Amino acid sequence: MEAIFQQFLNPAIAAKVFPYLLQGLGTTFLLSLLVVPLGLAGGLAVAVLWSLRRRRLNWLLICYVDFFRAFPPLVLLLFIYFGFPFIGIDIPAIFAVAIGFLLNTSSYYGEIFRAGIESVPRGQWEAARSTGLSWARMMLHVVVPQASRNVLPDLISNTLEVVKLTTLASVVAIPELLNAARNAQALTYNPTPIVIAALMYLVLLWPIVRVISRLEHKAVAVR
């Protein structure tokens, strides 16, 4: 037991790498602050365009959403990161991450928002329009707020997935938590840094998992 502890949670190594891992955690946090709002905005745009009910546009939107839901996000990220320099455009890794995440997560968020918008009763739309609100104001003040509330559990759950997905940025050398942990492991020849990184994810994301479970069970109980 003692030996296992020395190997996997070595206190001396833990103390040495902890500040470095904290820095990685900070980067993960900032990265999430970048990609989550991007995905939310993209997804909302997809869903609002959908609700215009233009046949050809909707067909294009379905193609977009299904295409990027079928594409593994890591493949997308590497394709952007390694592909662009070949046509003479050097893009920083963070830019590749932002584009890749926008394309991938906006299709998932888009499907969620679409389900939400469809769940708002038609009467709400008509009532809003009949009070003289423009289409845009109706969307902004009446439909989208109710739609978001109706799909809140799915939105939270997808946001958790997006935060977990930021680990992919480690592959293109963005120094987020997993990347920091792997570097530290390579330097110390000891698995302690990656074990600590896993514990950090666990401690920080567990409360969100609990909240999602609560909301989902509540949704089942209501039916």
Place this chain on the structure above:
Amino acid sequence: MELDRLVFTFFNLEIAREYWPDIVKGFVITVRLGLATIATGLALGLALAMLRSFQQRAVNWLIVLYADAFRALPPLMVIIILFFAFPYAGLPMSAFVATWLSLSLVLGAFAEEIFWAGIISIPKGQYEAARSTGMSAGWTLVYVILPQAVRLTIPPLTNRTIAITKGTALGSVVALAEILGSAHSASSLAGNPTPLTLGAIAYLVLFIPFVILGRWVETRFAWKR
């Protein structure tokens, strides 16, 4: 002219001809890994959800602990731990086994929660009626509760399974030569991104049918409101 260069760069026929066998080999590995993950992940999830329905406090607590942990941990983090940390404990494993085991554990956690939500959504009367006809608790679960519960779980389960099976691409991080891994090394060798394009096409060929299936299943098995 610009278009010519683009085609030459991203879809160079000569390079495609040279490297497509690598991509096909990767495709086979991805399919095997995906099928293995789906089989073990779903079986694990169903078994745990059934176990949970017997309401043994200590057992339930352990199941919830497992399901929570593997829903909170990023899949890539799990793969890295299994592949890079377990050898220190004298448990080295191949990239294939590490990826398969990680994704199965993650899928098992999500599947357990989905199956469980399905089981508890079945009205208590169904259980009581079955028991009152003389069925044992086990048979009630298998013949009465699960057939109804599983039907409700099909749409969320399909989507979750697709999302996690796409994670087979993460195996490339631990040097597994599945589609992405072989496409990436081929494009470094060739100094041209064409193999990556081929890899991307291979993924689309593999997953688009499932995404469309997921869409169909969603309308076919939708909750009756």
